[in-house]
Amino acid sequence: MPTPIDKCLLCGRESRxxxxxIVTDRGASAFxxxxxxxxxxxxxxxxxRWLNPQPTEAEYTxxxxxxxxxxxxxxxxxxxxxxxxxxxxxxxIRQHLPHDIQCPVLLDVGAGPGDFVHIALKMGFKxxxxxxxxxxxQEAERRYGIQLLGEDTLDLQPNTLDxxxxxHVFEHITDPHAYLELFRRGLRPDGLLVxxxxxxxxxxxxxxxxxxxxxxxxxxxYSLHHPVFYTPRSLRSLLEQHHxxxxxxxQYYPYMRLYSNGxxxxxxxxxxxxxxxxxxxxxxxxxxxxxSLAGA
Numbered sequence: 273m274p275t276p277i278d279k280c281l282l283c284g285r286e287s288r289x290x291x292x293x294i295v296t297d298r299g300a301s302a303f304x305x306x307x308x309x310x311x312x313x314x315x316x317x318x319x320x321r322w323l324n325p326q327p328t329e330a331e332y333t334x335x336x337x338x339x340x341x342x343x344x345x346x347x348x349x350x351x352x353x354x355x356x357x358x359x360x361x362x363x364x365i366r367q368h369l370p371h372d373i374q375c376p377v378l379l380d381v382g383a384g385p386g387d388f389v390h391i392a393l394k395m396g397f398k399x400x401x402x403x404x405x406x407x408x409x410q411e412a413e414r415r416y417g418i419q420l421l422g423e424d425t426l427d428l429q430p431n432t433l434d435x436x437x438x439x440h441v442f443e444h445i446t447d448p449h450a451y452l453e454l455f456r457r458g459l460r461p462d463g464l465l466v467x468x469x470x471x472x473x474x475x476x477x478x479x480x481x482x483x484x485x486x487x488x489x490x491x492x493x494y495s496l497h498h499p500v501f502y503t504p505r506s507l508r509s510l511l512e513q514h515h516x517x518x519x520x521x522x523q524y525y526p527y528m529r530l531y532s533n534g535x536x537x538x539x540x541x542x543x544x545x546x547x548x549x550x551x552x553x554x555x556x557x558x559x560x561x562x563x564s565l566a567g568a
Contacts, residue, residue, distance in 0.1 A: 273325075274310070274328065275326050277324045280293070280294060282509060295313070296312070299473070310496065319505065319506065321473070322499060322500045322501065336405060358387065359395070373434055374396075376434040377432065378400070378433070378437060379458070380437045380438075381436060383402060383408070383412065384412075385408050385415060386403075386415060386418045388439060389416075389418055390416040400420075402421045405422070431457075434460060434464065435464050435466065436465050440468060440469065442502070443500055444499070449513075452511070462562070465559075465562070467559045467561075469507070469556070472498070475523070475555040516562065516564060517561060518560070520559070522557070523554030
């Protein structure tokens, strides 16, 4: 049975008589078209949102079957803009690392079909990846001859990594506190944690989609696969709880080709992209953070 989560995963508050801290976010729940008993809860003091109840480990295993990865075509296409995005990010990661590191050790968590690991290896990183999906691991080996980790639970040796990277993975993790502790232990003192997650509900695109929910309704599969919903504020707070110091947090609109079907649609979405960036309401959140001395 799904597991109820009535306590805020960020600040720890829970409702009690006379203090209703946890409420149902009816707008977010309706936007995802969640069937009973599922709904989106929101902590009033810290504004953090999460799915409640949450599927069990066995239910998530069933949810992330091969069909899920076949449907997630944007993660398996070999689009040039996706490649350019990864190359640009790796160049920026280099700039954030100490200049005396010649071959940075990088781990891509949730590596999918191995695209980021493949590009990182070509750009001089000592890169490896962790991926729970057997289908994705097989795809990485077929495409690039890369053998991704994933048969066992992720475990990191202390102070062994220069970079840990998660691209649309952190929002799938049901216990972010445990993983952040693991990441902090695995990173070297001058290491870098790079996370990208969707900015659900509060970006301009989702606000527009709420006006026409019938057209943009979500299937059950894509309603339940995010157990938590981050904002820049909540990500900063969560990272600081685990002794990470954010170096940069930005919101932006992604590369466009995978999200566009025609010339007019592309033009509208590009305009929305620039407006979202100007207003700080992009659909993606990108974070660069370092372990802080306080957590050493």
